[in-house]
Amino acid sequence: MKAPASETFERANILGKVRCLLLDIDGTIIVGQERTPGAERLFEAIKQSGRSFLVVTNNNSISLAEHAERLRGAGLPVEAQNILSSAEVAAEFLKEEWKCSSVMVLGAKALREALLGRGLKLTDENPDCVVVGFDTELCYERLKAACFAIEEGCKWLATHPDVAMPGAEGFWPDCGAITAAICATTGQEPDVVLGKPSKYMGQAAIRRSGFAAEQVMMVGDRAETDVLLAKENGMSSTLVLTGATQGKQAKASGADLIVDDLGQLAQLIEEGTKAHRRKEY
Numbered sequence: 001m002k003a004p005a006s007e008t009f010e011r012a013n014i015l016g017k018v019r020c021l022l023l024d025i026d027g028t029i030i031v032g033q034e035r036t037p038g039a040e041r042l043f044e045a046i047k048q049s050g051r052s053f054l055v056v057t058n059n060n061s062i063s064l065a066e067h068a069e070r071l072r073g074a075g076l077p078v079e080a081q082n083i084l085s086s087a088e089v090a091a092e093f094l095k096e097e098w099k100c101s102s103v104m105v106l107g108a109k110a111l112r113e114a115l116l117g118r119g120l121k122l123t124d125e126n127p128d129c130v131v132v133g134f135d136t137e138l139c140y141e142r143l144k145a146a147c148f149a150i151e152e153g154c155k156w157l158a159t160h161p162d163v164a165m166p167g168a169e170g171f172w173p174d175c176g177a178i179t180a181a182i183c184a185t186t187g188q189e190p191d192v193v194l195g196k197p198s199k200y201m202g203q204a205a206i207r208r209s210g211f212a213a214e215q216v217m218m219v220g221d222r223a224e225t226d227v228l229l230a231k232e233n234g235m236s237s238t239l240v241l242t243g244a245t246q247g248k249q250a251k252a253s254g255a256d257l258i259v260d261d262l263g264q265l266a267q268l269i270e271e272g273t274k275a276h277r278r279k280e281y
């Protein structure tokens with residue numbers, strides 16, 4: 001069914017303001033190792049229309065270079081400098097907000113390196129705080145050590161809330177699941193949870209875009225992280241139905257645009273660009 005003219009105008013209007021698109025990874029631009037339908041076309045439409053993009057992910061189990069390699073492997077033109085992960089946001093938060101100098105980390109090599117890169121010392125001896133990430137190298141002794149530190153009053157943060165990451169074989173326990181184990185043991189919630197949809201992630205992404213919040217659009221497959229991040233930070237949002245959200249849930253998400261796949265979003269950008277060019281001549 002064709003969208004009513006008013007709706008089409010409304011859509012064009014929303015996209016007309018947008019100068020930078022923030023793109024989620026899993027369920028949005030790729031699923032497993034494959035790019036989603038229309039993803040390649042969206043990158044081209046963004047480029048042709050003179051807009052920019054920033055890939056924004058909560059996944060800090062791999063480095064920015066590894067994220068970029070995975071995306072290029074799926075045929076998408078993404079470099080490490082086009083990505084913001086919750087690891088960089090955590091490192092910045094620890095230095096700027098909590099003024100930490102030493103941290104105990106339950107996290108993969110990529111997270112540890114991001115923290116080291118910001119000049120934080122990694123230690124299990126009297127750390128300023130405990131940092132819990134997507135720890136694909138988790139071992140019981142370290143989980144226990146983190147619980148002891150928190151029981152003794154050490155403050156702690158989770159780099160993102162996701163409890164499960166969809167993989168080809170099934171769901172992987174993500175940062176939120178490890179956080180839940182610590183909460184169950186210590187009876188204490190993290191002092192802060194970063195990543196999408198936190199304001200720290202939203203503000204970091206907006207700063208990196210170089211535009212005002214209302215000129216930035218978040219494109220993702222989850223209402224509770226991607227769409228909420230946009231709403232809480234004054235950005236517009238597009239929900240794409242190639243991932244975690246379907247049907248009724250999508251309508252209730254409150255996203256500004258809902259598209260079946262990224263090809264539809266690319267088309268809206270292309271149409272806007274054509275209309276804009278017509279005006280110029």
Ligand SMILES: [Mg+2]
Pocket residue numbers: 024025026027028220221222243
């Ligand atoms: Mg996703």
